[in-house]
Amino acid sequence: MSGIKVRFAPSPTGELHIGGARTALFNYLYVRSVGGTFVLRIDDTDLERSRSDYIDKLIASMRWLGLNWDEGPYYQSKRLHKYNRAAEKLISEKKAYHCYCSIEDLATDRETARTENRTYLYPGTCRNLTLEEVNIFIKAGKKAVTRLLTPDQGVTVVKDEIRGAVSFENSGIDDFIIIKSNGLPTYNFASVVDDLQMEITDIIRAEEHLSNTPRQQLCALALGSRLPRFAHVPMILAPDRSKLSKRHGATAVEEFRTEGFLPEALINYMALLGWSPGGEEELFSLADLVSKFSLQKVNKTAAIYDTDKLAWMNSHYIREYNLDKLVEAARPFFEKKGLIDNELTVPECDYLKKVIATVRERAKTMLELADVSTYFYRDNYDYDEKGDKKHFTKEGAAELMRTMAEALRKLEPFDMETTEMKYHSLSENLEISAGSLIAPTRLAITGRTGGPGLFEIMALLGRERTVERLERAAAYVDHRLALF
RNA sequence: GGCCCCUUCGUCUAAUCGGUUAGGACACCAGCCUUUCAAGCUGACAACAGGGGUUCGAAUCCCCUAGGGGUCACCA
Numbered sequence A: 001m002s003g004i005k006v007r008f009a010p011s012p013t014g015e016l017h018i019g020g021a022r023t024a025l026f027n028y029l030y031v032r033s034v035g036g037t038f039v040l041r042i043d044d045t046d047l048e049r050s051r052s053d054y055i056d057k058l059i060a061s062m063r064w065l066g067l068n069w070d071e072g073p074y075y076q077s078k079r080l081h082k083y084n085r086a087a088e089k090l091i092s093e094k095k096a097y098h099c100y101c102s103i104e105d106l107a108t109d110r111e112t113a114r115t116e117n118r119t120y121l122y123p124g125t126c127r128n129l130t131l132e133e134v135n136i137f138i139k140a141g142k143k144a145v146t147r148l149l150t151p152d153q154g155v156t157v158v159k160d161e162i163r164g165a166v167s168f169e170n171s172g173i174d175d176f177i178i179i180k181s182n183g184l185p186t187y188n189f190a191s192v193v194d195d196l197q198m199e200i201t202d203i204i205r206a207e208e209h210l211s212n213t214p215r216q217q218l219c220a221l222a223l224g225s226r227l228p229r230f231a232h233v234p235m236i237l238a239p240d241r242s243k244l245s246k247r248h249g250a251t252a253v254e255e256f257r258t259e260g261f262l263p264e265a266l267i268n269y270m271a272l273l274g275w276s277p278g279g280e281e282e283l284f285s286l287a288d289l290v291s292k293f294s295l296q297k298v299n300k301t302a303a304i305y306d307t308d309k310l311a312w313m314n315s316h317y318i319r320e321y322n323l324d325k326l327v328e329a330a331r332p333f334f335e336k337k338g339l340i341d342n343e344l345t346v347p348e349c350d351y352l353k354k355v356i357a358t359v360r361e362r363a364k365t366m367l368e369l370a371d372v373s374t375y376f377y378r379d380n381y382d383y384d385e386k387g388d389k390k391h392f393t394k395e396g397a398a399e400l401m402r403t404m405a406e407a408l409r410k411l412e413p414f415d416m417e418t419t420e421m422k423y424h425s426l427s428e429n430l431e432i433s434a435g436s437l438i439a440p441t442r443l444a445i446t447g448r449t450g451g452p453g454l455f456e457i458m459a460l461l462g463r464e465r466t467v468e469r470l471e472r473a474a475a476y477v478d479h480r481l482a483l484f
Numbered sequence B: 001g002g003c004c005c006c007u008u009c010g011u012c013u014a015a016u017c018g019g020u021u022a023g024g025a026c027a028c029c030a031g032c033c034u035u036u037c038a039a040g041c042u043g044a045c046a047a048c049a050g051g052g053g054u055u056c057g058a059a060u061c062c063c064c065u066a067g068g069g070g071u072c073a074c075c076a
Helices: A018-034 A052-065 A080-092 A103-115 A131-139 A187-197 A207-222 A253-258 A263-271 A286-292 A307-320 A323-336 A346-362 A366-371 A385-392 A397-409 A416-430 A435-446 A454-461 A463-483
Strands: A005-008 A037-042 A071-075 A096-099 A145-148 A155-160 A164-169 A177-179 A202-206 A229-233
Touching: A005 A018, A005 A202, A018 A037, A018 A052, A018 A202, A018 A229, A018 A253, A018 A263, A018 A286, A037 A052, A052 A253, A052 A263, A080 A096, A080 A145, A080 A177, A080 A187, A145 A207, A155 A207, A155 A229, A164 A207, A177 A187, A187 A207, A202 A207, A207 A229, A253 A263, A263 A286, A263 A307, A307 A346, A323 A346, A323 A366, A346 A366, A346 A454, A385 A435, A385 A463, A397 A416, A397 A435, A397 A463, A416 A435, A416 A454, A435 A454, A435 A463, A454 A463
Parallel strands: A005 A037, A037 A071, A202 A229
Antiparallel strands: A096 A145, A145 A177, A155 A164
16 A cells, blocks of 8 residues: 545535546546555535435446445545534634624625625624624524634645646635534535545545635645645536536436446546547556556646547447457347347357347447347348338349248258358359349348348348248338339 | 636647657548448548747747636535
């Protein structure tokens, strides 16, 4: 152990989206590369918005991505006494004070400041209340918040590992609230207390927190703590350059999962958002990333995420995955589509494996993988419209398909080689190109104009289904002709 | 609006100390391969936000402008 300790501290007010996941990933890569400890902490002090099902999903997402942590999950909601104790200590040291200003008064002050176009800062009204004044408030039944006494002058400098030294004028920071009137801590305080008590050495989080950091440093200083190192990683923006939110479609890790993305692809893609190892390689496993990662190479610019590249990476991993692993990952998608049952016999499993092996090169997601596999399981597909027009309306199309069906009916054995040989001899005997035999056959037995090699499909489908489908297509062509 | 951060192809990014025809990837387009579709291969297109400095020389250093983002809650 290196003594390095990092934490990922999401608040369970929504699903883990790609931005949060990327922050978790960078924490993971950093801490694994230095041999430190990874803490998972759930920042759930906002009782109104926190939901336990989000916690479950969040943990599921982390596990699915393979971002394993060493400590936690800790829950801030179970540590409330710690924040209150810390606040009381600050009050006794005169570093914090109770404030009885009403929430309404503050809101109107803020509002008038805004209409007058000046910045509102809490003026420190309750900084020096006398005992009598306090008693009057208490008698009136007023609830107090606790505010940190902050310096009016000087600067607070945040030393950021990625951005260098960033200075903030203390005159721009007011006595902010650390304990709310309901007794719960605010984020800026709870987070600092926890980071201190958990001995977090490095705080890696999204850039949106940079502006909060001087407040947190002030808290830490008041508590007599050493400052951790900070690294604010660039944000991930939606394609319209705005902050990620629900309306931008799939941004949650769980959504990518249900759409059939592989965790390796998502990890690989996220790692390259805001970071690059410098070379020209782009395909990395989690272990590769750990060995190559360094905070110094994280860049400062917000990245817009673009699912095209993710899709490309996903198709790469679908192609390169270990076949058994891919089959396991794909099974839920085949089940959901109603192609296979939950329990598979050995031959069924074997067949699924062969199907996936033949179609894997053509799918960008596992949803697509199941989709391009349907005709291996179903007979009730429609014929592709363009293909129908092109191949089924030709003179003698039905007859040709019956000829092919007849030729295949007696073929023994029935495999890739024999069917291919049969088609070539058929093409010679009938004096037509192999292509004009293959195209209608493909349409007849799959309903599609593209896909894996025809003879591969026929071999997998077997003689019976191939012949039956050719005859059915011939009947379909005849039937339609009869209508005219 | 105040404060803070940022600015290289459409997107993700590379370019040790300032010296490169500004590199790669995705997407797009074209060609090759092929029974089709993919994959693969080859090629094309495409960027230093703008303006001033400093310098023999700036994407790189400095200043200004513009643009984008974040943050200013008894949310986190």
